[in-house]
Amino acid sequence: MTLKYLRSNGHVDAYRALLSSLRGKLEIEIVTRLYEEFVTSGNYRKSEEIIQMPEFRQLLSQKMPEGTWKRLKMRKVSDSWPPPRGGHQIVTYNNKLYLHGGWTGNAEMGDFWEYDIDSNRWKLLSINTSEQDGPSPRCCHKLAVDNTTGIIYILGRYVDNIGQRKTRIPNDFYKYEIKSNKWTQISGDVEKEGGPPLIYDHQMVFSEKTGELLCFGGRVLQRTTRIEDFSLDDFQPQSPIRSNYGNFYKWNSRNNSWSLVSTMIVPRNSHAMTLDQAEGVLYIMGGLKSKTDLNDLIAYDLTSCTASTLHDGTGPGAPPCGLTQRAFFHQKKRQIRVLVGSAVQSSRTYKKSRNGTIDGLAMWIYSIDKKQWRTMKHNVGPISRRAHAVTNLSDSVTLLFGGNPGIEEYQNDRMCDFWCFEAANEEPAQVLFKLKGLLLESEFIGIKSINPTEALMLLRSNKSIELLSRERRESLAAQIFESSSIEPWTLRSHTFSKLMKLLNEDLVEPRANLENLITNSIL
Numbered sequence: 001m002t003l004k005y006l007r008s009n010g011h012v013d014a015y016r017a018l019l020s021s022l023r024g025k026l027e028i029e030i031v032t033r034l035y036e037e038f039v040t041s042g043n044y045r046k047s048e049e050i051i052q053m054p055e056f057r058q059l060l061s062q063k064m065p066e067g068t069w070k071r072l073k074m075r076k077v078s079d080s081w082p083p084p085r086g087g088h089q090i091v092t093y094n095n096k097l098y099l100h101g102g103w104t105g106n107a108e109m110g111d112f113w114e115y116d117i118d119s120n121r122w123k124l125l126s127i128n129t130s131e132q133d134g135p136s137p138r139c140c141h142k143l144a145v146d147n148t149t150g151i152i153y154i155l156g157r158y159v160d161n162i163g164q165r166k167t168r169i170p171n172d173f174y175k176y177e178i179k180s181n182k183w184t185q186i187s188g189d190v191e192k193e194g195g196p197p198l199i200y201d202h203q204m205v206f207s208e209k210t211g212e213l214l215c216f217g218g219r220v221l222q223r224t225t226r227i228e229d230f231s232l233d234d235f236q237p238q239s240p241i242r243s244n245y246g247n248f249y250k251w252n253s254r255n256n257s258w259s260l261v262s263t264m265i266v267p268r269n270s271h272a273m274t275l276d277q278a279e280g281v282l283y284i285m286g287g288l289k290s291k292t293d294l295n296d297l298i299a300y301d302l303t304s305c306t307a308s309t310l311h312d313g314t315g316p317g318a319p320p321c322g323l324t325q326r327a328f329f330h331q332k333k334r335q336i337r338v339l340v341g342s343a344v345q346s347s348r349t350y351k352k353s354r355n356g357t358i359d360g361l362a363m364w365i366y367s368i369d370k371k372q373w374r375t376m377k378h379n380v381g382p383i384s385r386r387a388h389a390v391t392n393l394s395d396s397v398t399l400l401f402g403g404n405p406g407i408e409e410y411q412n413d414r415m416c417d418f419w420c421f422e423a424a425n426e427e428p429a430q431v432l433f434k435l436k437g438l439l440l441e442s443e444f445i446g447i448k449s450i451n452p453t454e455a456l457m458l459l460r461s462n463k464s465i466e467l468l469s470r471e472r473r474e475s476l477a478a479q480i481f482e483s484s485s486i487e488p489w490t491l492r493s494h495t496f497s498k499l500m501k502l503l504n505e506d507l508v509e510p511r512a513n514l515e516n517l518i519t520n521s522i523l
Contacts (some may be wrong), residue, residue, distance in 0.1 A: 030055050030141060031503070044443045051435050059503055060428035064196030064374055067363055067423040072120065079121045080114050081493065084414035086387035086404035087139030087158065093150055093178055097391065100129065100154065103139035105412035109139030111178075115395065135174045140200035140387075142215075146253070148208050150178040155190070155213075156201035159221060160518070171198040173251075186256065195258035196220070199246040203273035203500060209280060214302075216284060218246035219269045245269060245289065248300075265307050266337045268294055272327035272338055281431075283336055286313070286325045295319070297336070310371065317373045319364040326390035326514065336366040338349030338420075339398065341384040360384030363398075363421065365483045382419045396423045431502050437467040442495040444476055446488045452480050 017354035030050065038047040051054055074081050088102030088109070097115040101108065112126040130136045138157035145152050154174045161281060191197045195215075202218025245267035250259050271287025271294070272286070280302040287294045295313025300306070319325075319340045326339040341361040360383045363376040388403025398421040405413055431512070440463065448455035458464060458475050468476075484491075 024344055026418055030059070031500075034499075035496060038439070038442075039489065039496050042446065042488065042492060044439060045291065047439055048436065051432065051439075056431065060431045063426075063428070063431060063503060064365070064376060065423045065426065067376050067378040069379055070420045070422070070445060071382075074122075075120055080124055082111070082401070082416055084416040085109055085139075085402050086414045086506065088389050089141060089143040089154075090389040090391045090399070090401055090403060091143045091145040091152055092391050092393050092399070093145050093147060093159075095393070097393075098143070098145075098152060098176075098178075098196075099139050099401065100143060101135070101141060101460050102252060102389075102402070103158075103387070103414070105414045108137035108139055110135070129176075129183060132183045134176065134184065135172065142202055142204040144204040144206040144213055146206045146208060146211075152176040152178065153186075153204070153206065153213055155204060155215065156196075156199045156202055156218060161196065169195060169198055190251075190258060193258050194260065195251060196246050196249050200419065201269040203271060203284075205273060205275040205279060205282070207275060207280070208277055210302070213251040213253065214275070214282060215249045215251070216246065216265070216273060216282075217248075217268045217271055217287065220244040220246055222265040261305070263305075263307055265298055265300065266294065266296075270325075272325035272335060274327040274329040276329050276331070276334075279330060283310075283327065283329065285327055285336070285338060286362050299446070311367075311373065319362075319373060319375070327394040330395050332395060332484070334368040336368070337398075337423075338364045338366070339390055339400070340364055343488070361400075363423070376423065381421065382417060388415075397421070398423075435466065435499055438495055438498055440464060440467050441472075442492055443475065445479075445484075448480055449483065455480060 030053070034047060034050045034056075037043045037050060081106070082099055085102030085104055088099060090099045092098070095117045097117065098113070099113040101110060103109065110126075110128040110130055111124065112129045114123045114125050115121070116123070119193070125133055125136070128137065135141075135154050135157075140158035141154060141156045143152055143154055152175065154176070156171065159169055171191050172185060173187040173190045173195070175184050175186055177184070184462050187193055187195070188244045196202075196218070197220050197360035199218035199220050200217075201382055202215060204213060204215045206213050233486040246269075247267060248261040248263050248265065250261055251257070252259070265284060266289055272285040274283050275281070276283070282300040282302060284298045284300065285298070295318060296309055297311040297313065299310050301308075319338060328337045329335070330337055339361055340363075361381055363378060364373060365376055366373050382400060383405070385403035386406045388400055390398060390400045392398050402415045402417065405415065407413075440458070444455050444458050447458070456477065459468075459477055464473060
């Protein structure tokens with residue numbers, strides 16, 4: 001920050017003296033060249049040449065997208081809104097979100113909601129879907145949507161005190177046809193048909209290419225009377241059960257058949273899973289296995305039936321372990337985006353969050369091509385939680401609803417806050433376009449006080465029409481005869497700071513200012 005302060009305030013000799021005594025650099029070389037040509041010399045043509053060089057374009061391709069959290073609220077007090085819950089599930093289809101079930105902290109829920117993205121309104125479709133031949137109230141189940149047919153599939157559930165029940169509980173399977181608003185039970189017991197036993201905290205995705213529902217992991221709660229079936233990790237005297245993990249199953253929607261997939265992937269629950277629909281590759285990340293946190297990232301090729309570990313989750317650069325992972329695949333950029341947060345927080349933090357927001361959830365990105373994890377910068381958003389529901393509306397928009405704060409003191413509390421996370425998915429060409437526009441504006445401001453006629457000609461040029469909106473050109477034209485006491489060099493320095501905000505922080509000068517740091521420390 002000291003180097004930035006010295007250079008941006010014109011103390012060139014002091015800047016160069018300090019820089020020569022340090023091993024590090026303020027920024028990479030090509031950025032320094034841009035500073036010298038643009039800020040120091042005011043050479044706009046040379047500056048344009050630099051930002052269009054392959055070396056500089058490479059910097060633009062490395063820029064990590066930034067995101068913005070926004071809390072969605074009801075438009076009117078009279079509007080409907082789903083009550084607080086955790087363990088519920090949501091999916092999106094045709095710009096609408098569908099929410100089913102959950103746990104209030106005291107009871108299971110069987111309601112079914114539709115949220116219209118465009119109107120920002122919730123609509124209660126059913127108070128209890130079992131009354132329309134749908135699933136009974138439940139939590140910790142899973143939804144998956146077939147975007148080609150508009151069918152939502154529901155499988156699994158958590159059953160409390162299962163060891164005290166005298167009868168076996170089957171794993172029923174349902175579908176909801178969005179267009180006809182119709183529920184149908186596909187199976188009353190998929191285990192008898194070759195599918196998984198009753199499971200919860202599993203993951204499901206639907207392959208639109210093969211018409212198959214893919215189900216992996218989760219907890220299996222199975223009645224037993226044999227002492228050798230007990231796990232020391234999972235044994236609870238009050239509930240004589242054996243707790244296992246779900247395997248990998250496929251259900252073919254075309255012939256209604258289940259099959260068990262042979263794989264060496266470690267079984268787990270509370271993991272994240274997403275599918276590359278185009279390439280047919282399933283990605284599985286993290287989770288829990290016998291109270292051990294897993295943080296690996298595995299790719300499973302559905303065609304060759306082979307699995308490979310992309311990242312073992314150790315070492316620098318990996319996201320933290322946690323129970324709150326939710327994953328999505330960005331098809332165009334070939335990235336896996338994972339929403340990560342801690343499972344448990346302090347009661348003090350939770351109390352504080354009731355009157356505002358506390359940064360707790362973070363978006364991480366794994367590049368398939370670069371084989372690299374990186375975190376995405378964003379503003380303060382929703383507090384950490386577990387048993388929340390997350391879905392993707394598009395490659396750039398993620399929606400989150402409700403959840404469990406995970407605090408013993410508030411063990412019956414559940415949330416009903418609704419959040420939207422929007423990533424700025426700018427392509428390198430778009431960033432370059434912005435850079436050119438900023439250079440053009442700076443050139444106009446620099447010459448208008450010297451030669452207003454030349455400045456107006458610049459605004460009327462094809463280049464200006466291409467880079468600047470009509471409103472922006474009119475705004476600049478209105479400033480043509482306004483005088484400024486600020487030196488052109490200082491104006492270019494301010495513009496340079498704007499340019500640097502379009503590049504990754506680790507490649508350029510610090511965004512923070514020394515003056516602000518000193519002021520804040522005094523206050």
